[in-house]
Amino acid sequence: MLESLDLDVSLPKEGYKEAFSPLKDRIVEQQRAIVEAERPVLIVFEGMEASGKGDSIRQVVAPLDPRGFKVHLMNSVLTDDERLWPKLRRHWLRTPKRGEIAIYDRSWYMETIMERVDGNMTDSEWSTWIDEVKQFERQLIDGGTILIKFWLHISKKEQRNRFKTREKSAYEGWRVGKDEWKRNKQFVHYIDAADNIIVETDTPYAPWTLVPSTDRRYRRVIVMRTIIETLARALETPPATTAFVNHVPTPYEIRGSEEGTLLDKTNTSVEISRDQYREELDQYQMRLRQLEFGCYAKRLPVILVYEGWDAAGKGGNINRLTQKLDPRGYNVIPISAPQGEEATKHYLWRFWRHAPKAGHFAIFDRSWYGRVMVERIEGFCREDEWKRAYYEINEFERHLADFGTVIVKFWLHISKEEQLRRFEERENNPRKRYKLTEEDWRNREKWDDYNIAVSEMIERTNTNYAPWVIVEGDCKLYARIKTLKTLVHMLEERLKSAN
Amino acid sequence: MLESLDLDVSLPKEGYKEAFSPLKDRIVEQQRAIVEAERPVLIVFEGMEASGKGDSIRQVVAPLDPRGFKVHLMNSVLTDDERLWPKLRRHWLRTPKRGEIAIYDRSWYMETIMERVDGNMTDSEWSTWIDEVKQFERQLIDGGTILIKFWLHISKKEQRNRFKTREKSAYEGWRVGKDEWKRNKQFVHYIDAADNIIVETDTPYAPWTLVPSTDRRYRRVIVMRTIIETLARALETPPATTAFVNHVPTPYEIRGSEEGTLLDKTNTSVEISRDQYREELDQYQMRLRQLEFGCYAKRLPVILVYEGWDAAGKGGNINRLTQKLDPRGYNVIPISAPQGEEATKHYLWRFWRHAPKAGHFAIFDRSWYGRVMVERIEGFCREDEWKRAYYEINEFERHLADFGTVIVKFWLHISKEEQLRRFEERENNPRKRYKLTEEDWRNREKWDDYNIAVSEMIERTNTNYAPWVIVEGDCKLYARIKTLKTLVHMLEERLKSAN
Secondary structure, eight states: OGGGOOTTOOOOSTTHHHHHHHHHHHHHHHHHHHHHHTOOEEEEEEESTTSSHHHHHHHHHTTSOGGGEEEEEOOSSOOTTGGGSOTTHHHHHTOOOTTOEEEEESOTTHHHHHHHHHSOOOHHHHHHHHHHHHHHHHHHHHTTOEEEEEEEEOOHHHHHHHHHHHHHOTTTGGGOOHHHHHHHHTHHHHHHHHHHHHHHHOOSSSOEEEEEOSSHHHHHHHHHHHHHHHHHHHHHSOSOOOGGGGTSOOHHHHHTTTTOOTTTTSOOOOOOOHHHHHHHHHHHHHHHHHHHHHHHHHTOOEEEEEEEOTTSSHHHHHHHHHTTSOGGGEEEEEOOSOOGGGGGSOTTHHHHHTOOOTTOEEEEESOGGGGGTHHHHTTSSOHHHHHHHHHHHHHHHHHHHHTTOEEEEEEEEOOHHHHHHHHHHHHHOTTTGGGOOHHHHHHHHTHHHHHHHHHHHHHHHOBTTBOEEEEEOSSHHHHHHHHHHHHHHHHHHHHHHOO | OGGGOOTTOOOOSTTHHHHHHHHHHHHHHHHHHHHHHTOOEEEEEEESTTSSHHHHHHHHHTTSOGGGEEEEEOOSSOOTTGGGSOTTHHHHHTOOOTTOEEEEESOTTHHHHHHHHHSOOOHHHHHHHHHHHHHHHHHHHHTTOEEEEEEEEOOHHHHHHHHHHHHHOTTTGGGOOHHHHHHHHTHHHHHHHHHHHHHHHOOSSSOEEEEEOSSHHHHHHHHHHHHHHHHHHHHHSOSOOOGGGGTSOOHHHHHTTTTOOTTTTSOOOOOOOHHHHHHHHHHHHHHHHHHHHHHHHHTOOEEEEEEEOTTSSHHHHHHHHHTTSOGGGEEEEEOOSOOGGGGGSOTTHHHHHTOOOTTOEEEEESOGGGGGTHHHHTTSSOHHHHHHHHHHHHHHHHHHHHTTOEEEEEEEEOOHHHHHHHHHHHHHOTTTGGGOOHHHHHHHHTHHHHHHHHHHHHHHHOBTTBOEEEEEOSSHHHHHHHHHHHHHHHHHHHHHHOO
């Protein structure tokens, strides 16, 4: 596509000011409209060096209210620190909140193009990454983000000329070095890779705008007008909902829970003796500590997800699991309803934030699965949102797993009777009473709804790269040993094959 | 996901008839509604052998009007003949027309799972194929198809029991042989691959319904109810349109054609002498004939697309190109407005039909690009449809190219003045008059619109796997040599690297 771009288009000097000036007023209006509509906006500027990204961004933001936008300079070669996390994370972290405009000076594209041309990215890695980029963009857009992608394009010769001019400039001379000249020589290879990824990611939901950037005036006007028009059109329609996703009923919408759900079939009352517990607890805790060092040495990140009924014993279970671990190696992240900044962003944003870095454990006490449990049942999100979430969650975990993350998800399962027993015990014990809230009782009334939602969740998100483990929990001792044992075995397996 | 499926669910015998009977009436109503709404419906049944696909299909179609459905038995191991075309073609050809229900007994999934487990499908092939499957399903759904995918699931043990029962049956004994028992032994490998592809293709627009199929009654009711519910919900909304695609204006919607389009910049008046023409024509035609044999020997399929202005000389050009070819090796496919069956199917269907088989040439005189030219300009399709088409076309060509197809697309370009000259010549020449219609004059009035649409089309669909070549056509002799020469060079290159 880049090859066919007419790079000779230009705008005459006369009349330019008159043409550009009203665009500034219009973009200011659009910014206000965005704030009012609470829509996040993400604008990506990509292109080879000296193609005018910096100037474009300056032109766009000049008229804007600076409290409403953020410019992010994304280095194309990842720092050592950034390499400790899955690649998308740094891009996710900078995604705009509602009503905000985030402008990316380079993005998830150039880093890939560079790695493809300079590094040793295999065909398979290249296409997996393109897949993940498409999923990322689709998730943002499904979440209401308005995404605009520009590729500013110049010819090899034009780049050379601009480098030469820069070299002579007192202010900009430092920006042209050996690397820049080397890339100019290999210009065609970068453009080949760029063209390839542009074709693949020119999706109906996130199309590219290719901008011939030889002429500065022309580029400025096109960029400005494209942003203005895109925002205007996007604001005409509410945050996009994919109509399809509501068409197909979920299995439990069809079969109900009469024949018993996945959870109903689990016998929650398995027990072990206190003696056996003491012995095994010690043994597995010690082993886990060794494995924690193993993961650190091999740079394996580990994610544990704890979900379960109220009073199922998540807290105590996590305590026993971490008791002998080196505390520098793990984080426990308690999750409740999103607050503050979290509430202004895509629901997955805060989980990307807490993704563990290579060699570390992240233990989530409740998690992103809230989307398909409490948010579904309480109506905190729309039907299309929770239905889509199964898919988004599988993609999210897949991205982490592709980076090498070990993921285990525990559902702590107790019977309805056992829950009642524990609620009553808490009520009658002054030291435990604080643990029991009105909400717990209200949730209990919705046991059947949760029963269905959880069974459906486990069925749809139990993958070989991020398996669910149902932990029979009426006997807390048994449950603690089972989670420890499961984790120990999984890590042993993974460390065996790690190199 | 399959692992977590509760395979023990069942329905009691008593009450079953009363539960199932009304479903038959409802599906009959839905069939009528489908016909009325002119929606194509595609239902996929997948699962291991003896999982109840045949019985499910029988149950579903029993109450239906047989004129309104077709059942397609899709073999999982491709025949030698089927291997001469890209894999998706046989599935595309059977897609339902509007108002029709197509039921696939196995589909594009099991062939892949088998190849993955039994054959030597690399990771990269596996993920490319999954990508293409997702694109295929998205294209169908964007085109209005209601797609329902079932995976009927049984355990390895259950399968063994069923095989044993079958072996004893006089009617079904032949259906269990060595291969079946071998696959039963390797059951877990197939399920692993199945689970993997199910997770990847469980998209918001085409989710899977996993059906525990141990109990026959249970399976029947679930399948029937899922179909009925899905159709009911899908019919509530018009054929889905992706809202996003209209948000972002195309480059020419922004810049207009004032500064001149890609086409305007082409000098159409390059010439060659008649002597040079004769010499080169002969030389390149002979060379092309050799290359035709070369392509046949190497089993390379070749697609040529001819597009261009009215009276640009497509017919004469194609004539000269094919003049010395072995006519068994090529087909010329003239494309006009879709008629009859073509008009009842997805717009890409007829082009899949005419895709060349390995070793053959398909020469399209006009093509799928009508979508983004005449259909766009005349309003024969919606804005979201032609905007989405750029993407769909790139995907379509990519699939063909991945199969090894050589694709070249010619735009025969003449100036507006040259077109007028030719129109007048036709008008004044009684033998050529039939070639000129009122429509040609009407199209000419829309020259500017076409100018933009064509420039945009070339910009967005010029890929390295299916490049556009603009052929300067005021001098017909020059144009003929250029197409021949271009093709000869491309085939020489490709045959060099073919093995």
